[in-house]
Amino acid sequence: xxxxxxxxxxxxxxxxxxxxxxxxxxxxxxxxxxxxxxxxxxxxxxxxxxxxxxxxxxxxxxxxxxxxxxxxxxxxxxxxxxxxxxxxxxxxxxxxxxxxxxxxxxxxxxxxxxxxxxxxxxxxxxxxxxxxxxxxxxxxxxxxxxxxxxxxxxxxxxxxxxxxxxxxxxxxxxxxxxxxxxxxxxxxxxxxxxxxxxxxxxxxxxxxxxxxxxxxxxxxxxxxxxxxxxxxxxxxxxxxxxxxxxxxxxxxxxxxxxxxxxxxxxxxxxxxxxxxxxxxxxxxxxxxxxxxxxxxxxxxxxxxxxxxxxxxxxxxxxxxxxxxxxxxxxxxxxxxxxxxxxxxxxxxx
Numbered sequence: 001x002x003x004x005x006x007x008x009x010x011x012x013x014x015x016x017x018x019x020x021x022x023x024x025x026x027x028x029x030x031x032x033x034x035x036x037x038x039x040x041x042x043x044x045x046x047x048x049x050x051x052x053x054x055x056x057x058x059x060x061x062x063x064x065x066x067x068x069x070x071x072x073x074x075x076x077x078x079x080x081x082x083x084x085x086x087x088x089x090x091x092x093x094x095x096x097x098x099x100x101x102x103x104x105x106x107x108x109x110x111x112x113x114x115x116x117x118x119x120x121x122x123x124x125x126x127x128x129x130x131x132x133x134x135x136x137x138x139x140x141x142x143x144x145x146x147x148x149x150x151x152x153x154x155x156x157x158x159x160x161x162x163x164x165x166x167x168x169x170x171x172x173x174x175x176x177x178x179x180x181x182x183x184x185x186x187x188x189x190x191x192x193x194x195x196x197x198x199x200x201x202x203x204x205x206x207x208x209x210x211x212x213x214x215x216x217x218x219x220x221x222x223x224x225x226x227x228x229x230x231x232x233x234x235x236x237x238x239x240x241x242x243x244x245x246x247x248x249x250x251x252x253x254x255x256x257x258x259x260x261x262x263x264x265x266x267x268x269x270x271x272x273x274x275x276x277x278x279x280x281x282x283x284x285x286x287x288x289x290x291x292x293x294x295x296x297x298x299x300x301x302x303x304x305x306x307x308x309x310x311x312x313x314x315x316x317x318x319x320x321x322x323x324x325x326x327x328x329x330x331x332x333x334x335x336x337x338x339x340x341x342x343x344x345x346x347x348x349x
Contacts, residue, residue, distance in 0.1 A: 008191065009078050012109035014048045016102050019081070023098035032067045032094055033059050051076045067094075080217060081105075083241045087221045090238065091230060100220060107304070111311050129177060209310040214245035215275065216303030222265075223296035232265040248274055266292040275299075 010018070018039065025035040036059065040052035054074045055067070064070040068085035071077040081101055088097030183200070186192040200206045221242045225235035236256055243249055255272035259265050270280040283295055 008076075010047055010051055010076055012105040012112060014046075014051070015077070015081065016105040016109060017043075018048055018051070019098045019105065020102040023095055023102060026095040026098060032089075036067070036070075080242065084217075084221060086241075087224055087238055091224050091227070093224050093227070097224065104304075107308060111308070114312070114315055205310060205314060209307050209314070211245050211247060212303045212307035212310065214243055214248055216300045216307060217242040217244075218248065219275075219296045219303065220300035223293050223300060226265070226293035226296065232259050236265065264292065266295075 009015075021039045021042070022032075022035050025038060026032060030038065036052045036055035040049055040056055043049045043052065051074065054076060055070045058064050058070040058073055059067070064073050066086075066089055068082055068089055071085060072082045084097050084101055085094070088094035183196055187196045197206065197210060201210055218239055221239040222235055225238055226232065230238075233256070236252075236259055240252055243252065251273040255268045255274050258268035258272060263271070266283045269275045270283055275283055283292070283299065
């Protein structure tokens with residue numbers, strides 16, 4: 001088990017290629033269990049080839065009897081993709097699920113590239129500023145204080161307080177810069193990305209995006225299951241595994257209870273608070289018309305678009321925010337150096 005924890009999942013780009021290849025092979029009539037072996041022979045040596053080789057070994061040795069089980073056992077695929085594949089196998093829509101996952105991970109790869117592009121320059125500036133702050137606190141300010149003390153005016157004009165305030169101010173700014181850099185770097189590491197998002201969920205825009213992503217995954221899985229003829233209670237149980245948002249998780253038990261008592265699943269999702277706002281009103285109308293599964297699929301696309309728009313909005317604000325922090329840091333440095341210098345010059349005169 002400890003060895004498995006060290007295994008890293010495939011990056012989004014490799015996942016997108018894998019699921020796109022699976023979709024095309026399934027469309028041509030290839031059996032799902034044979035597809036990883038075919039993909040292994042077609043791709044260049046690398047992480048994807050290793051993953052396909054591992055899947056093929058698990059399936060051929062009959063350690064697992066389904067692709068989703070082999071994906072789970074390999075430890076190379078995110079839990080979301082494993083659960084979606086289980087749904088695809090249960091609903092008989094594995095080709096459609098593969099297409100959806102390919103688009104999902106391609107979008108995720110684009111988002112990651114945009115994040116790296118938006119924060120690359122500011123992170124470099126912030127790192128340089130942190131180094132400058134470090135040398136100012138340890139070397140520059142003590143020199144000014146030594147000069148001032150040598151003039152025999154160590155307490156005149158409150159300059160001693162100015163030196164202390166300067167150190168505190170620059171130390172606070174340095175800690176803030178270090179915190180921002182740490183969060184941004186951890187976000188780009190797959191193993192810690194989810195923890196960073198959970199920490200940042202205290203911010204309403206981030207919390208809204210996380211809700212949209214989770215609701216989109218949930219409604220997509222639910223739509224697939226219901227469209228394949230699986231009953232609402234079972235479909236709800238299976239789709240629950242896709243949910244990560246705490247608000248949705250909290251309201252799902254009430255929704256399940258209402259569905260088990262005979263309530264339409266669309267009305268139950270709205271009444272229990274699993275889905276709220278404009279999307280809930282659309283689903284309520286669909287429930288009355290008997291089109292719940294169709295509208296759930298459209299809602300999943302809507303949630304995905306809204307989540308992408310929210311991420312782009314945050315990225316557009318990220319660089320100006322980092323530049324703003326940098327400007328504050330520069331201002332603090334100037335004040336921290338110039339105020340003591342002014343006092344020294346006054347003492348000399």
